[in-house]
Amino acid sequence: MGTGRGKWVLVACFCLGTSAIAQDEAPAHTAASSGQQQEDSRAIRTREFLGLGRIPDAKMAAEGAKIFGPTCGFCHGADARGGSGPDLLRSSVVLDDNQGELIGQTVRNGRPAKGMPAFPSLSDEQLRDIAEYLHQQVELTANRGTYKLLNIVTGNPQAGEAYFNGEGKCNTCHSATGDLAHIGSKMKPPELQQAFLYPAAADRSSPPKVTVTLPDGSHLEGTLKHLDDFYVSLDDAQGNYHSIPLQKGVAVKVEDQLEFHRQMLDKYTNQQMHDLTAYLVTLK
């Protein structure tokens, strides 16, 4: 076993009718809402992974923010990240607190020894809201699943268009009025940027095509199902499944639609990437 196994190779296919960006028709206009759901579920999953406990109540936190700003912000900063007073996002009173039991007591009684005044007039409800605001601020910092990218569209769309049709050779396979029409409405800028750089496996328009040459010289062609060092498997045009051990004399050729995208990753400058992003975003 194991000697003289067949070889597999990846063959770039530069003539793709479809591409990763092009195939986004699937959940077209639901993209915005499903994107939101994805963001929420990412935040919840990350929170669970980090062991951050329950999710802060957004309504209470919004009420708390209104009180926190004028009451506490002067010393602790409006975002609670500290000023003349300590950074509360890194405070054990906040991190050990669950529903205001520690924070509320501290705010109501103050910490005279450390120069923090008491706030005896705040109601229980107000103290709970302040606590919730602090937990939310912790959440937005500690839970990286909540992070949102800022404005990534900083490039020059005209330069991006020139690159698309010129040096980048994007127009060899793609068209602004064809497969990429309205792409700027279908995808948010970060998704668009990441998809043109290199699409996620799940975003592929179709699985790679494979040709397997057998020791007797005959060929099998179809859609690649699996390829490792030991087996290749595929579905042929009739839908029949084939699994072929990679023994001596077996050759595997995979036509990878995305090889050109991968090669471009060695070529883009940041400026070209940003210009191209800016251009694609204009394809509303």
Place this chain on the structure above:
Amino acid sequence: MKSFLACLLAVLPAVSLAQGLQPQQLLQKEPTNTWPTYNGDYSGRRFSPLTQIQTGNVHRLALSWMYRVRIPSGPMRGVGEPDIKCTPLMVNGILYFTVPDHVFALDAHTGQKLWQYDWVDKGGHLVGNRGLGMYGDWLYFLAPDGWFISLEAKTGKERWRQKVADEKMQYFTTGAPMVVGHHVIVGVGGDAIDVPGYLEARDPVTGQLQWRWNSEPSKGEPGSETWPDENAMRHGGGMTWLPGTYDPELNLLYWGTGNANPVMAGQGRKGADLWTCSIVALNADSGKLVWYFQGSPHDTHDWDNTETPVLFDAKIDGKPRKLLAQAARNGYFFVLDRTNGESIVSKPYVPLNWSKGLDARGEPVPDPQKQPTVDGNLLTINGAGGTNWMPPSYSPQTELFYVNAFRGYSVTYLTDTSEHPEGYGGSIHTLWTQHVLEALDYKTGNVKWSHAYSTAMGTNGVGLGGPGVLTTGGGLLFSGDYFGNFIAFNSANGEILWHFSMLHSLGNGPETYTLDGRQYVVAGGGDTLYVFALNE
């Protein structure tokens, strides 16, 4: 060495070591009938001289038994099914291994379970657990929420527990405690809210603190000049979450430290940020820093430098040297003189473009143009770095260093632009990945041979899991791909000699030992432990 022996002599009469693991056994190089620590021995080489299984007969390697983890609580918080990332201990015919929150003892002959210890955590990350430390008849385990727990090896009964880290501050504990003389070395993890890293030595009898080394200097101490202010330094990260290695003759512990905090937004911590992203050499009895080498000065890419510092003696320019080698997460292969930290080789083992070259100490110089930006910065290197925690191996037989590497590209974003950012402050998106097993020449860092795995089925989303490497005197290298295959290679040239298709991909460092004269190879994949031996 003197102090180490003194410690041993001092403690031997006090505890009963009749049946368990004698601390002296840990001084044994390349043990064959036991696997008594995370790395097998203190060197971190993960090389076994055993030859019963070798290139000529490995095709007869077959499954002896397997054991599937069952935990009472159902799917684990935030991670789902249990994933074995530990390297089990095998002592006196018993295998001791872990998943987060759980410890198991199995009869190594049959896989029959002897006992199971279940912890109910109150937080921490369940991302993995690297295993156990053992001293006499006692085991040491880190629960994810900062509890350092000692168990009776015979029964799994808890002896005591000590709190070593605060999970409310987002510390978590995944390491395998490391027994060195009369110390149990315990590291910590956690980088969500900018806490400082540290490493502790605890008393094996009581669990009490013996010494603590902090990943950041105190105000005014050497190293503090690499931070802008005390506040940045106190929140600077530098976690110690993977087991280190130890040279008994020099009495030095070698430990890797994690990324600086805030993780990706470095504008509030301008400077090199010592001793984050470093290899540090500490006196094992005092915890005092003897030397350091910083793999990623001012890291802004989450590239923990915690990967195993592997120790071996070999020739450089014809002269025998005491060496330390590390394939760092930032994509560089480092070879140092482990007596003093002097750089011998610093060379990328995967394509990368984040560095402008090396400084006079052999440390990479980060390119300011390649740090995370709001609109995205394209990098040549995988988002997770060139490798991760997966144990590498060094074979004195081939004089090659083996690492499972990632080639790739990523784009990095800055999301916190404030003057004093907190938390991660950014994100990394991996664009393309190829897994490749590399064999590196320690003298040059050149790739002697490599085995790249197929990318045809898609390559995004490399998680933290991954295959470790074991090499043996039988000319073999055991590792795995990401398709579930556990594979034996010829360690000299990378030829594949054998494989076994597991239910999950290899997720730990494989190990080997003899039991009743028979050589076994153990691998963990997902929730299942697989034990192999030659068909008779």
